[in-house]
Amino acid sequence: MQTTLKIGTRGSLLALAQAHETRDRLMAAHGLPEEAFEVVVISTSGDRIQDRPLSEAGGKGLFTKEIEEALLDKRIDIAVHSSKDMPTMLPEGLELSAFLPREDAREAFISRKAGRIVDLPAGAKVGSSSLRRQALIRRMRPDLDVVLFRGNVQTRLRKLDEGVADGTILALAGLKRLDLEHVAADVMSLESFPPAPGQGAICIESRIGDAETGVLLTAIHDIPTGQALACERAFLAALDGSCRTPIAGYATVTGDKLAFSGMILTPDGSDVREVARSGLGKDAAAIGTEAGADVRARAGAHFFDGWN
Numbered sequence: 237m238q239t240t241l242k243i244g245t246r247g248s249l250l251a252l253a254q255a256h257e258t259r260d261r262l263m264a265a266h267g268l269p270e271e272a273f274e275v276v277v278i279s280t281s282g283d284r285i286q287d288r289p290l291s292e293a294g295g296k297g298l299f300t301k302e303i304e305e306a307l308l309d310k311r312i313d314i315a316v317h318s319s320k321d322m323p324t325m326l327p328e329g330l331e332l333s334a335f336l337p338r339e340d341a342r343e344a345f346i347s348r349k350a351g352r353i354v355d356l357p358a359g360a361k362v363g364s365s366s367l368r369r370q371a372l373i374r375r376m377r378p379d380l381d382v383v384l385f386r387g388n389v390q391t392r393l394r395k396l397d398e399g400v401a402d403g404t405i406l407a408l409a410g411l412k413r414l415d416l417e418h419v420a421a422d423v424m425s426l427e428s429f430p431p432a433p434g435q436g437a438i439c440i441e442s443r444i445g446d447a448e449t450g451v452l453l454t455a456i457h458d459i460p461t462g463q464a465l466a467c468e469r470a471f472l473a474a475l476d477g478s479c480r481t482p483i484a485g486y487a488t489v490t491g492d493k494l495a496f497s498g499m500i501l502t503p504d505g506s507d508v509r510e511v512a513r514s515g516l517g518k519d520a521a522a523i524g525t526e527a528g529a530d531v532r533a534r535a536g537a538h539f540f541d542g543w544n
């Protein structure tokens with residue numbers, strides 16, 4: 237390779253850890269030196285807006301817009317993202333071309349006051365800005381006070397120290413990538429606190445038709461993770477998923493088999509619909525689409541009233 241491969245990323249420590257993991261895997265897969273890569277940090281609107289829930293500020297695309305512009309302008313060659321933060325629709329000309337092997341997708345409860353959510357005293361404050369997490373907390377403990385909590389992982393942990401909330405929920409995957417796994421008081425089961433579609437999986441976005449980059453990425457793409465993500469993202473798309481909708485979904489792939497579980501909730505957590513489907517990994521997207529259509533039909537129009 238004559239020129240360096242430019243890897244675009246947000247500037248948070250978690251985003252940088254993900255960009256470095258991608259670079260390290262590319263180095264190992266192709267026997268390339270570190271100098272063959274350049275990590276380009278790009279600030280996004282999502283990083284700058286801190287005072288509002290993202291659902292009000294414009295949704296998921298806020299973390300990707302400026303990075304995707306850089307990709308389309310060829311200022312970078314690939315973009316590294318948390319799959320969870322990726323909208324279901326990408327700008328024309330871009331695709332998710334590789335997924336790294338998935339990290340643990342479970343959620344962690346973090347608190348100095350209690351070992352588990354169920355042990356928090358009545359009225360305790362739990363901070364989260366995710367509608368899914370807020371709904372799941374309320375479903376489990378309607379008596380808790382759910383407060384808005386934004387910022388990167390470090391900011392949220394500092395807010396806990398400052399007493400802004402008594403507890404919060406973070407992805408175990410992010411904590412692991414930051415060597416902060418020890419702050420987790422409890423790791424919650426996939427059944428009791430199901431993750432967001434895409435949680436724990438790093439994805440790489442690139443320009444459609446960029447064959448040179450495609451060859452590099454094929455070597456680090458994890459097929460089971462790619463199938464799981466195709467299913468989860470199809471589920472989200474079938475439900476018109478955005479940051480405004482409490483949706484959980486998680487697929488596992490073993491050999492050629494795929495198993496998917498999904499859930500939608502009303503924002504107050506009082507009503508849920510669950511769906512489980514299994515099939516072949518090669519049919520991942522169709523399984524996700526069908527699961528989404530099924531859960532939507534069983535929910536009925538009334539279920540979605542409170543969503544917008």
Ligand SMILES: NCc1[nH]cc(CCC(=O)O)c1CC(=O)O
Pocket residue numbers: 318319320321389405406407408409410434435436437438
């Ligand atoms: N929305 C922020 C975000 N995007 C991805 C992760 C965690 C890492 C992952 O799920 O891969 C986080 C932080 C969190 O939810 O704790």
